[in-house]
Amino acid sequence: MSEITMRVWRGDANGGDFENYTTERSDGEVVLDVIHRIQATEAPDLACRWNCKAGKCGSCAVEVNGKPRLMCMTRIDTLPEGPVTLTPMKTFPIIRDLVTDVSFNYVQAKKVPALLPPPMPAEGYRMFQEDVERSQEFRKCIECFMCQDVCHVIRDHEENKENYAGPRFFIRHAELEMHPLDTNDRRDFVREEAGLGMCNITKCCTEVCPEHIKITDNAIIPLKERVVDAHYDPVAWLGRKILRKTKTSATDAAVQPAP
Amino acid sequence: MTTIENHDYDILIIGAGGAGLRAAIEAKQQGLRVGIITKSLLGKAHTVMAEGGMAAAMGNVHSEDNWMVHFRDTMRGGKYLNNFRMAELHAKEAPQRVLELEQWGALFDRTKDGKILQRDFGGHRFARLAHVGDRTGLELIRTLQQKVVSMDIDVHMECKVLKLLKDSEGNIAGAVAYWRQNGEFVTFSAKSVILATGGAGKSWKFTSNSWEGTGDGHAMALWAGSELMDMEAIQFHPTGMVWPLSVRGLLVTEGVRGDGGVLRNSLGERFMFNYVAPMFRAETAETEEEADKWYDDHSAGRRPPELLPRDEVSRAINAEVKAGRGSPHGGVFLDIGSRRSAEFIRRRLPSMYHQFMELAGVDITREPMEIGPTCHYIMGGVKVDAETAATKTPGLFAAGEVAAGLHGANRLGGNSLSDLIVFGKRAGEGAVSYISAGGGSGKFKQSDVDDAITEALEPFDRAEGENPYDIQRDLQDMMQANVGIIRTGDELEFALGELEKLSDRVRQIKVKGGRAYNPGWNLATDLPSMITVSKCVAMGALNRKESRGGHTRNDFPGPVAEMGTVNFTETSKDGKWDGAFNIEAMPIPTITPELKALLEEAK
Numbered sequence: 099m100s101e102i103t104m105r106v107w108r109g110d111a112n113g114g115d116f117e118n119y120t121t122e123r124s125d126g127e128v129v130l131d132v133i134h135r136i137q138a139t140e141a142p143d144l145a146c147r148w149n150c151k152a153g154k155c156g157s158c159a160v161e162v163n164g165k166p167r168l169m170c171m172t173r174i175d176t177l178p179e180g181p182v183t184l185t186p187m188k189t190f191p192i193i194r195d196l197v198t199d200v201s202f203n204y205v206q207a208k209k210v211p212a213l214l215p216p217p218m219p220a221e222g223y224r225m226f227q228e229d230v231e232r233s234q235e236f237r238k239c240i241e242c243f244m245c246q247d248v249c250h251v252i253r254d255h256e257e258n259k260e261n262y263a264g265p266r267f268f269i270r271h272a273e274l275e276m277h278p279l280d281t282n283d284r285r286d287f288v289r290e291e292a293g294l295g296m297c298n299i300t301k302c303c304t305e306v307c308p309e310h311i312k313i314t315d316n317a318i319i320p321l322k323e324r325v326v327d328a329h330y331d332p333v334a335w336l337g338r339k340i341l342r343k344t345k346t347s348a349t350d351a352a353v354q355p356a357p
Numbered sequence: 358m359t360t361i362e363n364h365d366y367d368i369l370i371i372g373a374g375g376a377g378l379r380a381a382i383e384a385k386q387q388g389l390r391v392g393i394i395t396k397s398l399l400g401k402a403h404t405v406m407a408e409g410g411m412a413a414a415m416g417n418v419h420s421e422d423n424w425m426v427h428f429r430d431t432m433r434g435g436k437y438l439n440n441f442r443m444a445e446l447h448a449k450e451a452p453q454r455v456l457e458l459e460q461w462g463a464l465f466d467r468t469k470d471g472k473i474l475q476r477d478f479g480g481h482r483f484a485r486l487a488h489v490g491d492r493t494g495l496e497l498i499r500t501l502q503q504k505v506v507s508m509d510i511d512v513h514m515e516c517k518v519l520k521l522l523k524d525s526e527g528n529i530a531g532a533v534a535y536w537r538q539n540g541e542f543v544t545f546s547a548k549s550v551i552l553a554t555g556g557a558g559k560s561w562k563f564t565s566n567s568w569e570g571t572g573d574g575h576a577m578a579l580w581a582g583s584e585l586m587d588m589e590a591i592q593f594h595p596t597g598m599v600w601p602l603s604v605r606g607l608l609v610t611e612g613v614r615g616d617g618g619v620l621r622n623s624l625g626e627r628f629m630f631n632y633v634a635p636m637f638r639a640e641t642a643e644t645e646e647e648a649d650k651w652y653d654d655h656s657a658g659r660r661p662p663e664l665l666p667r668d669e670v671s672r673a674i675n676a677e678v679k680a681g682r683g684s685p686h687g688g689v690f691l692d693i694g695s696r697r698s699a700e701f702i703r704r705r706l707p708s709m710y711h712q713f714m715e716l717a718g719v720d721i722t723r724e725p726m727e728i729g730p731t732c733h734y735i736m737g738g739v740k741v742d743a744e745t746a747a748t749k750t751p752g753l754f755a756a757g758e759v760a761a762g763l764h765g766a767n768r769l770g771g772n773s774l775s776d777l778i779v780f781g782k783r784a785g786e787g788a789v790s791y792i793s794a795g796g797g798s799g800k801f802k803q804s805d806v807d808d809a810i811t812e813a814l815e816p817f818d819r820a821e822g823e824n825p826y827d828i829q830r831d832l833q834d835m836m837q838a839n840v841g842i843i844r845t846g847d848e849l850e851f852a853l854g855e856l857e858k859l860s861d862r863v864r865q866i867k868v869k870g871g872r873a874y875n876p877g878w879n880l881a882t883d884l885p886s887m888i889t890v891s892k893c894v895a896m897g898a899l900n901r902k903e904s905r906g907g908h909t910r911n912d913f914p915g916p917v918a919e920m921g922t923v924n925f926t927e928t929s930k931d932g933k934w935d936g937a938f939n940i941e942a943m944p945i946p947t948i949t950p951e952l953k954a955l956l957e958e959a960k
Binding site for chain 2: 110124125126128138139141142143144145146147148149150151152154155156157193194197199200204207208210213222223224225226233238239241
């Protein structure tokens with residue numbers, strides 16, 4: 099059995115510092131195993147979030163050696179030799195140690211206009227696999243918020259948070275926009291309220307996604323194209339003005355009672 | 358005591374998994390003021406871990422399927438300890454509950470003609486599980502979560518409930534809790550409370566449960582005067598990971614077997630053919646050839662024995678390992694890589710593929726997985742009324758894993774997610790009816806709040822004492838060794854003695870650090886529930902002198918007819934976590950002739 103040193107940021111909103119913990123390690127362990135051992139022995143008050151320990155719930159995201167990772171899916175033997183540095187996600191305010199205040203994401207979730215489907219036939223809706231697959235990709239999201247953490251629009255600019263939904267919610271908007279049952283037109287909302295224009299497609303979000311969702315290519319870029327079509331193509335604009343029968347506008351969508 | 362923060366609701370829901378969220382939607386739709394509390398963040402509850410699917414007899418893949426077959430499968434799987442009315446309601450209502458999810462945004466995998474696709478699972482006669490790859494639980498929780506958010510229902514996150522509160526007449530009146538983020542106390546006054554707190558598997562060493570599965574709802578209901586039932590019935594899921602040690606117990610979906618995976622021992626034998634109990638022989642294949650035909654055409658052969666109910670498969674694996682035919686790390690092999698194409702496996706079982714690749718360095722499209730039984734689910738729980746989910750305590754309701762009855766002695770895979778939405782909705786309706794009929798005052802006694810707070814703070818005041826993590830580890834080791842998959846009377850007696858010693862240690866906990874986001878303190882406040890529930894399980898197991906479903910006694914190896922006519926119910930004498938509990942054998946309600954005929958037909 100060998101040893102491992104973890105350099106863990108400890109503190110709260112008033113400040114803090116790194117503390118080193120050296121502990122034994124065994125084969126196949128992940129970062130979260132070592133944190134649990136530290137909690138069980140030296141530091142029972144070391145704060146971190148976790149739930150499933152299987153990469154399914156997205157609770158245990160922190161920055162491992164400066165990069166956002168799920169602690170439960172990061173094997174120690176895949177990291178470079180030497181101490182492992184753990185810090186809380188930078189984009190969100192600190193609560194304590196490795197735990198951050200991710201309420202920004204829950205505020206953004208509230209702003210999303212709900213799905214507005216047509217009435218359900220008695221025997222249920224008919225949808226085809228090829229039509230549901232696009233949105234299914236986005237529904238794999240486990241809400242670890244690592245894409246939000248790494249997005250420099252909000253990571254480096256606190257002032258943008260007010261008007262920017264971030265990659266997690268761009269895929270949510272894309273999911274609904276491409277949902278076979280949705281009758282809302284979300285394009286105005288995405289442009290005006292969600293700040294899609296601020297994203298300059300550096301793909302940082304796609305790189306960190308533990309579910310390997312192609313956030314930039316499959317959600318953000320298609321959304322940007324739909325917004326462009328809607329607003330800068332005069333024929334499409336006119337068509338929309340005359341024939342806005344199939345889709346409800348974003349403003350109406352927000353107040354439509356969902357079933 | 359200074360005045361503390363209070364939130365007032367008509368209905369307070371404790372737990373934000375599938376059952377809690379579904380109950381909240383129902384109550385809010387009927388116009389009541391609803392608040393939800395969760396120990397974690399919204400969307401992280403254990404529901405998210407469910408993989409294979411939710412069972413509903415929609416008949417999309419096999420048109421012969423209907424609620425009667427589903428009812429019969431559920432009762433047989435539960436070895437007839439089930440509440441027959443719950444099994445009936447569940448089988449009848451599940452299809453509608455699943456369809457309704459699509460109105461709220463769920464996107465299930467589809468059949469060729471555009472309906473919801475259904476998959477085969479253990480114990481279900483027909484392909485019945487609506488699913489999305491192997492992440493169905495995520496789809497369910499996200500759908501309900503998004504619906505709850507769109508309805509503007511209050512969700513209080515990272516809030517741990519210490520105790521339920523009652524009014525002077527003995528009706529439920531709310532709960533006292535603390536915020537994990539800052540350690541401040543908070544009360545919730547409510548006319549009715551719905552428990553949707555999930556399971557209790559964290560008291561075992563090898564478990565698929567997260568830190569949250571400490572049985573808080575089971576324990577709080579007992580303390581408040583409700584009855585627990587069938588607590589000995591614990592499901593050890595046959596396929597948990599066994600290596601690396603750090604992930605031992607992590608779930609491997611039954612979908613692997615539903616999609617063609619088979620179990621082999623170290624000699625390469627498909628040993629399940631040797632473990633087919635008499636009650637399943639008529640419908641189980643006798644040869645590998647026959648079993649393999651069944652996957653493509655259910656009329657061409659009988660079911661593979663790998664798809665027997667979970668209790669049967671777990672016992673078989675246990676026996677193989679004991680006989681020295683186990684895998685290098687003490688499990689057996691689950692092989693799908695040699696039986697299905699890599700493309701098929703990656704499409705049908707994407708999470709399993711990643712889980713093994715990233716955590717164990719095993720490519721399941723080429724190599725077999727090493728697996729073994731893991732503590733997964735508690736069939737026992739709070740005794741509830743089948744129609745309304747009401748408990749014995751006026752105003753207190755329970756739904757989902759915390760409630761007992763539907764699954765009897767053993768739960769079929771896929772019946773859990775459907776349980777959540779069927780009885781989550783019913784609990785919501787039950788609470789609304791209770792309030793409409795004038796029930797509930799919401800006026801709790803302040804002295805109860807003060808007592809709970811004093812007790813919660815004691816671990817800070819001691820000059821020295823025990824580390825809560827040491828106690829948790831010893832509890833888990835002890836329960837695994839003595840109240841595990843195979844039990845004996847002596848070991849259960851021993852376990853009850855050890856639980857008294859562990860209780861003494863819990864009373865001596867010393868917590869380091871402050872109250873803000875302190876996991877050590879959080880664990881100290883979870884341990885009383887864990888001790889209460891462990892004790893109830895051990896007592897139930899000691900009294901059930903037979904083997905049935907998830908409960909196996911080495912000293913009573915087979916089922917005993919008289920034992921099959923009773924449920925064991927437990928109550929608290931004094932409402933204390935470390936107090937004395939009563940246990941009683943209660944006759945199982947008499948099944949109606951119509952339903953009985955369905956079971957006879959199947960025999």
